[in-house]
Amino acid sequence: MLGRAISECRRRTLEKLDLPSNESVSLHIARNQPWVGFTFYKGNSQSEIHLNADVPVHIERAIELGCHEGYPGHHVHATLLEQNVIRARGWQEYSLISLFGPQAVVAEGAASHAIDLAFTFEERIAFERDVLLPLAGLNSDRLVDYYRYVQLIEALNYARNEVAQKYLYQGMSKQAAIEWLMTFGLETRETALQRLNFIDALRTYVVTYNHGRDLVKQYIQSEAGDDKDRQWRVFADILLTPMMPIDLQLPTP
DSSP: OOOHHHHHHHHHTTTTOOOOOTOOOEEEOOOOOOOSEEEEEEEEEEEEEEEEEOOOTTTTHHHHHHHIIIIIHHOOOOOOOOIIIIHHHHHHGGSSSSSHHHHHHHHHHHHHHHHHHHOOOOHHHHHIIIIIHHHHHHHOHHHHHHHHHHHHHHHHHTTHHHHHHHHHSSSSOHHHHHHHHHHOOOOOOOHHHHHHHHHHHHHHHGHHHHHHHHHHHHHHHHHHHHHHHHHHHHHHHHSSSSOOOHHHHHOOO
């Protein structure tokens, strides 16, 4: 199912972006990691996407992970950098992609926005209903109702940043942090535990996803409006232009 989701993310991305003919990803299963997914770029347009089998993944995460880790997320980002920046411009310093630092906000923000670029809400619902749920053996009768809950959870995702601050810097215990996420973020206990394990391992990196996504989304909207083709061009510019989070910050009215 995840492989099929990645293939659809790739198909949609190739309609908008030029990638090397030899590019590809391979899917690997990992265990005992704090993250849900991780992309290891091997060079020459090849990536390994690792998914953590120990983390509970709900059906809506299939397309999200395919876009975030693969197309047009991290794999595409690294591929375009290698092709258009390292090789074409000779900027060898971009051979090293720093995991921690301001650029992580841009990289994770772009990858987190990737699903909204590749799919409209209606397209996502249709693909999951017609393709993914049958593959998973799940009934799709109440998929739209389910997404109302998913959208509510997404609207509360800054609770993760708040609990990270309380847990890392204000003395909140791990158990209290889990209960706090369940109460104010509407997380399941298993998902809340995974959030805390991630915060233990990568600490404030948690802000790169939601804050970074909002920065990228707002910047693309300001530059392209509702023009989907223009949105893809602005997205590619973000991937290929040396940018800091402040460069994506819109002027205060």
